[in-house]
Amino acid sequence: LAKTTQPISMDSYEGQEVNITCSHNNIATNDYITWYQQFPSQGPRFIIQGYKTKVTNEVASLFIPADRKSSTLSLPRVSLSDTAVYYCLVNTGGFKTIFGAGTRLFVKA
Amino acid sequence: GAGVSQSPSNKVTEKGKDVELRCDPISGHTALYWYRQSLGQGLEFLIYFQGNSAPDKSGLPSDRFSAERTGGSVSTLTIQRTQQEDSAVYLCASSPRTPSDEQFFGPGTRLTVL
Numbered sequence: 001l002a003k004t005t006q007p008i009s010m011d012s013y014e015g016q017e018v019n020i021t022c023s024h025n026n027i028a029t030n031d032y033i034t035w036y037q038q039f040p041s042q043g044p045r046f047i048i049q050g051y052k053t054k055v056t057n058e059v060a061s062l063f064i065p066a067d068r069k070s071s072t073l074s075l076p077r078v079s080l081s082d083t084a085v086y087y088c089l090v091n092t093g094g095f096k097t098i099f100g101a102g103t104r105l106f107v108k109a
Numbered sequence: 110g111a112g113v114s115q116s117p118s119n120k121v122t123e124k125g126k127d128v129e130l131r132c133d134p135i136s137g138h139t140a141l142y143w144y145r146q147s148l149g150q151g152l153e154f155l156i157y158f159q160g161n162s163a164p165d166k167s168g169l170p171s172d173r174f175s176a177e178r179t180g181g182s183v184s185t186l187t188i189q190r191t192q193q194e195d196s197a198v199y200l201c202a203s204s205p206r207t208p209s210d211e212q213f214f215g216p217g218t219r220l221t222v223l
C-alpha cells in the first residue's frame with residue numbers, strides 16, 4: 001500500500017495562504033489523490049480530489065506535479081475556522097484507504 | 110437529504126462486555142467503511158463493504174471484532190469481550206461506489222471501556 005507522508009503540524013495567521021505538501025512516492029497509475037479536513041469531535045470532510053496538474057474548487061486548490069509523487073493542498077487566506085487536521089489519501093488499487101496521521105493546522109489571529 | 114448516521118453517539122461499557130455499533134449509510138451508496146480513531150490519532154481502517162462482494166476485513170485488529178452489512182444498507186460493528194484499548198471513536202463512512210469517490214462520514218460513536 002502506498003504510504004503518505006505529511007508534516008505533523010503547521011502554524012499560520014489569519015489571511016495567509018497555507019500550503020500543505022504530501023509525499024506519496026509509491027502512487028499507482030490508477031490512484032487519485034484526495035484531501036479531507038477534520039474538526040474536533042467530527043468525522044472527516046472531503047475537501048478536494050485530483051489526478052494530475054491542478055484542481056481548484058471554492059475551498060482549496062490541489063497541485064500535483066507530473067511525476068505525481070507528491071501533492072500540495074493550498075488554502076487561500078485562511079481564517080481561524082480553518083484550524084483542523086488535514087489528511088492526504090491515496091488509493092492503491094485495493095479498497096483499503098489509509099488516512100495516516102494528518103497535518104494539524106493552527107491558525108492564529 | 111439525510112447523511113450518514115451512527116448510533117449510539119456514546120457508549121460506556123465494562124471490560125469483557127460485548128458492544129454493537131450501528132451505521133446507517135446514505136441511501137444508494139454501495140460502499141461502506143468502518144474506521145477507528147483513538148484520541149489525538151489518525152483514522153485506522155477497519156473494514157470495507159462494497160455491494161454484495163465479500164468485505165475487506167484486513168484492518169480488523171483481532172478476532173474480537175466483526176462486522177456485517179444487511180441488505181446492502183445498514184451495518185453493525187460488533188466488539189466482543191471489550192478491552193480498555195478498544196476505547197476510541199468509531200467512524201462509519203459511505204461512498205457512492207468506489208474508494209476514489211468522496212467518502213461521507215457519520216458523527217461517530219465514542220466508545221469508552223472501563
